[in-house]
Amino acid sequence: MTDTLSRLHPALREVLVSTLRWDEFRSVQEEALLAYGREMDLLILAPTAGGKTESAFLPALHDLLTARTPGIGILYLSPAKALINDQYLRITHITAPLGLEVSAWHGDVQRSDRIWHEDEPPHILLTTPESLELLLMDPKRRRAFLQLRSVIVDEVHTFAGSARGVQLRCLIERLDHLCTRRIQRIALSATVGNPEALLAWFSGHDRTGACIRAESPPSARRFSFLIEASEDERIRLLAGVVANKKTLLFTGSRSEAERVHAALSQYVASALVHHSAVSPDARRAAEEEMAGSGPACIVCTSTLELGIDIGALDLVVQYGPPDSVASFLQRLGRSGRRKRPPEMVFLLANGEEALLAAAAVRAAREK
Structure with a gap:
């Protein structure tokens, strides 16, 4: 773990070692950290409990801590509100010691908890495509995304080939247009049989990408x-x-x-x-x-x-x-x-x- 760990922002490194007591990375997490620095879109494939979430967030957090830009730096998009609630707890274990604020924004969240002051948006926002569309329609809220650095889409295979997937792709393109640059895209998925096609759909035209797979030995079913x-x-x-x-x-x-x-x-x-x-x-x-x-x-x-x-x-x-x-x-x-x-x-x-x-x-x- 030493070589990969040494490349991380010191504050993130301290949290992983001293607070979370990590002594090694999974191979999929190491590969994601290396690939993120090459400014490629990533499709990370791993089974449930295979380390996908950390594979996406660790490089994105390193980038956010290094850049220290204002506004929302990491946007996490999920197909399900229950998954957002679950990931919120998981992510805040890492981000709380770093002083990074995480907010969940969807219909099940109390309206009072979905309000941020115009000049104090969260560093990391967890939401659904439908809620993101509403946020981008509000000029005041839209400004919070101007310095966005990473978009993480969980369970991306559930979007592909559907009307909801078209909405997702359009929203990500709108964010690129809003920020006047290409934002790093990371997709997470369970194992699929056509990962290259899924990555091509997610990335779109004129972008490079890489598939990162968590190798798991065959098991009885x-x-x-x-x-x-x-x-x-x-x-x-x-x-x-x-x-x-x-x-x-x-x-x-x-x-x-x-x-x-x-x-x-x-x-x-x-x-x-x-x-x-x-x-x-x-x-x-x-x-x-x-x-x-x-x-x-x-x-x-x-x-x-x-x-x-x-x-x-x-x-x-x-x-x-x-x-x-x-x-x-x-x-x-x-x-x-x-x-x-x-x-x-x-x-x-x-x-x-x-x-x-x-x-x-x-x-x-x-x-």
């Missing part, structure tokens, strides 16, 4: 396929599968999550629900229950698909087939911590759904 035409019987099967376990149960929609949760609650006392229409307090209560020591089953949509830390899971259940290979991989990656192999149970209504689920598994295996 466990899959079970349960097929039952009757939904009542599927719920009874489900109750037996999740009993006395810590489980995330993914559904295809909010309405399906509510329906499954209502039915499962008749059999499982610790069943909770989590999706974008649930109140912030209820979502936080579900996340806290999952982080506790006892059994719990959260019926959710993609709101818990992303990298929010919900502790050690026993199992992931997919209710119906996944809607994409990327989604399947993201959900599978939520399990398999603490040296246990990832495990997913598919609960399916018929042979067609089983074929779609098996196809997702095979497509992921063949990248």
Whole structure:
């Protein structure tokens, strides 16, 4: 760690060694620190808990501390509010001793906490593309981005190929235009089969970029396929599968999550629900229950698909087939911590759904 550490700003180096007690970097973090200095856009690929967040923020923080420009220096964009809340806690462990202010800005944050004085914006802003668009429409808020140095986009694969991804790209281009220079772009993603194409989409025209991958050894994965035409019987099967376990149960929609949760609650006392229409307090209560020591089953949509830390899971259940290979991989990656192999149970209504689920598994295996 000595050579890489010696290149960092002294204050950041002190926090890592003395406060956080780091004694080494992961390979993906070392590569990111080296590549950032070459002024290239970066796509950092690593599994959940693979060190992606630090790989992006360490070089960006070094650059911010060195430059000491006013205004917002680092902008973090996330597809999910829950992920912002989780990353806020993680990032402030590093930034608080450095005297850098971090603010989260989205609909679940109290309005009083989303206000900064015109001449005192945070050094680091965590938000969604939708909230960023609102900020850029306000002339006073827009000025806070004039000295922006880095844009970090988390779970970038969830944006690619969608209307929301077009919005994201347009916003980043607007920031370049606002600052009259090219801002360093860093994208974080779970492992995908076409990283070069993803980087090209993220970077755009006339920019250079690099893919940085966290190498992980192949590991065993466990899959079970349960097929039952009757939904009542599927719920009874489900109750037996999740009993006395810590489980995330993914559904295809909010309405399906509510329906499954209502039915499962008749059999499982610790069943909770989590999706974008649930109140912030209820979502936080579900996340806290999952982080506790006892059994719990959260019926959710993609709101818990992303990298929010919900502790050690026993199992992931997919209710119906996944809607994409990327989604399947993201959900599978939520399990398999603490040296246990990832495990997913598919609960399916018929042979067609089983074929779609098996196809997702095979497509992921063949990248």
